[in-house]
Amino acid sequence: MLGIGAIIGTGIFVLTGEAAAGTEHALGAGPALTISFVITGLACLFAALCYAEFASMIPVSGSAYTYSYSSFGEIFAWIIGWDLVLEYAVGNVAVAIGWSGYFKNLLDGFGLHLPGYLSAATGTTMVQLPSGIWTPLTPAVETTYAQVLGTLPTETALLNLPALLITLAISGLLYVGIQESARVNAVLVILKLVLVSLFLYYGLPHFAPATHWEPFAPNGWKGIMSGAALVFFAYVGFDAVSTTSEEAKRPQRDLPIAMIGALVVCTLLYIAVAAVLTGMAPLSVLANEKPVAEALISVGETNIALLIAIGVTLTMPTVLLVMQLGQIRIIYTMSRDGLLSDKLSRVNARFATPTFATVVVGLFVAVLAATVDISVAAELTNIGTLFAFVLVAIGIWILRVRRPDAPRKFRTPAYQLVCSLCVIICLGLMLSLPWVTWVRFLAWMGLGVVVYFLYGVRHSNLKRPEIL
Secondary structure (H helix, E strand, C coil): CHHHHHHCCHHHHHHHHHHHHCCCCCCCCHHHHHHHHHHHHHHHHHHHHHHHHHHHHCCCCCCHHHHHHHHCCHHHHHHHHHHHHHHHHHHHHHHHHHHHHHHHHHHHHCCCCCCHHHECCCCCEEEECCCCCEEECCHHHHHHCCCCHHHCCEEECCCEHHHHHHHHHHHHHHHHCHHHHHHHHHHHHHHHHHHHHHHHHHHHHHCCHHHHCCCCCCCHHHHHHHHHHHHHHHHCCHHHHHHHHHHCCCHHHHHHHHHHHHHHHHHHHHHHHHHHHHHHCCHHHHCCCCHHHHHHHHCCCHHHHHHHHHHHHHHCHHHHHHHHHHHHHHHHHHHHCCCCCHHHHCCCCCCCCCHHHHHHHHHHHHHHHHHCCHHHHHHHHHHHHHHHHHHHHHHHHHHHHHCCCCCCCCCCCCHHHHHHHHHHHHHHHHHCCCHHHHHHHHHHHHHHHHHHHHHHHHHCHHHCHHHC
16 A cells, blocks of 8 residues: 555655656657556566565665665665655656646635735746636647736745645654554555546546547657656656555565555556546646646546546655655664764654654655756756666675575565666666756755765764674
């Protein structure tokens, strides 16, 4: 449930539109988005097999950070841990922004319009449509309302208020406890699967590939790989399951099953949704934060669109919950190793959760969610995740050579082939991301190296052998 709760969310309900139509910095895959999902699904399957072996060997919280500690040593573990901070925190930002788009769509459906200055990332130009709805001034809006655009009110957004509030609410739930969080997640995951089924049921009658699948790959192979790199975000989450190792009853058995099982189920659903979505509406309709709802509206299924908007508004926070849980557990583990302040690994006596870490992460994510753009957040999350997958795959190979006799409840099949394919595909997807994403990623990693040598290396438990 945690795996499916993390995977099915922003990727399927939000990013499918931008991945198909393209963004400011990246080409769109068009209807060939289905191929993009196959590519990313294979990359994640190879990565999941590697994660599963690590999880069966090292049932400790921390995910790729902990695995890198065992494979490469502390400095590389710090680098991957710092990278995971980017993956989970910025990933949560993208999820919160995506949820905000559906929440605003829901309010608009009831005639309640959130002010433009509280509806988007800081600095976004907002325009009020004749219906009273405030929306970002995109090329599609300019084209649609070209004749009256000069008469429509505009204003600059200050912050995305719904994204801010939902992040704070999820942080409050995680503060209270893991069991409460897991119960809420399980109920919402079931509802989420019902929503996907509803979309497929009402979307299939409007599936017209002869109209909307020509051309199938408008930007060729480059567009397919660019789309794959963007929707890779859709799979971020199955690895978050590995951060809950210390809270699982039988981690060496259950974690491999959870990661691989959730990944297979979600990949099949993603391919089906991508095919129907691109086959029922033109790409111009899909280039927004709520492509599933907009596609249904464009074919006259307004009531179902509203129902799905309500459902997504209720269920998408499961992604926030699992990814924020993963972020907190990674910071907790890094703090326990002495690489971050010990306050971050203190567990509350009443709630049995690292409450200080929960508050810090919640505030950090909330501020970013209120101020940045979704495409920036998604691209940064993707490159961080891909980098983590590359190191995990290399780590499995290293441990098979260095510690071939170590106990393994699960063994990656044909590990040399699987690890190699994982590294090759993930590096290929990383190279498909815009150059500006690489600049931001390298800047973040450079900051991490500075933090390590200013604080981590001096406070590390490796410098204090008496506590090891």
